[in-house]
Amino acid sequence: MEQKRFQKNDSGFTCVNCGLEVLPLGTSSRNHCPRCLCSLHVDINPGDRANPCRGILRPISCEPDPKKGYVLIQRCDSCGEIRRNRAAHDARVQPDDLRLLIALTAMKR
Numbered sequence: 001m002e003q004k005r006f007q008k009n010d011s012g013f014t015c016v017n018c019g020l021e022v023l024p025l026g027t028s029s030r031n032h033c034p035r036c037l038c039s040l041h042v043d044i045n046p047g048d049r050a051n052p053c054r055g056i057l058r059p060i061s062c063e064p065d066p067k068k069g070y071v072l073i074q075r076c077d078s079c080g081e082i083r084r085n086r087a088a089h090d091a092r093v094q095p096d097d098l099r100l101l102i103a104l105t106a107m108k109r
Contacts, residue, residue, distance in 0.1 A: 016040060017056060023093050032057070032072065032085060034094045037101070041076045041083070053079050062087065062104035070101045 010024040015033035022033055029047045032039035037059040044050045055078025063071045070087035089096040 017058075025088060025091055026093060027091075028086075028088075030088060032074070032096075034088065034091070034096045037072055037074075037087075037096065037104075039074065039085070041078065041081065053081075055079055057083055059100075059104055061107040062101045064105060070096075070105075072096075072101070072104070 010026065010029050012021065012023050012030075014021055015036060015038060017038035018033060018036040020033055020035045022030065024030060031043065031046070039057045041053040041055045041057050042049050042051050053076060055076040057074035057076050059072055060075045060082075061073045063073065065071050068086050070089055072085045072087050074083045074085065075081070076083070087096045087101055088094075089098045089101055
């Protein structure tokens with residue numbers, strides 16, 4: 001049987017970059033801090049927590065998407081991998097910093 005590529009993992013965490021106590025989204029898997037938009041490089045597939053890297057993924061840009069809203073682009077400090085994550089700027093609980101997302105849309109990778 002084929003394993004799912006997405007595993008829901010909506011637990012809260014403390015941001016390793018800014019120290020914010022990040023609450024679960026309640027609707028999907030939250031994987032980045034809503035204040036600084038950083039996360040840990042812990043997933044191979046979304047939610048699996050199977051990546052041994054554990055480096056900090058820092059935001060480098062953001063792309064508006066007509067279907068997904070904003071897509072956050074992050075680069076890992078440790079291995080350099082580029083990851084794309086849907087932003088949660090419209091979340092009811094701790095929405096992503098919309099001003100920071102918009103500012104990142106002007107950034108070049």
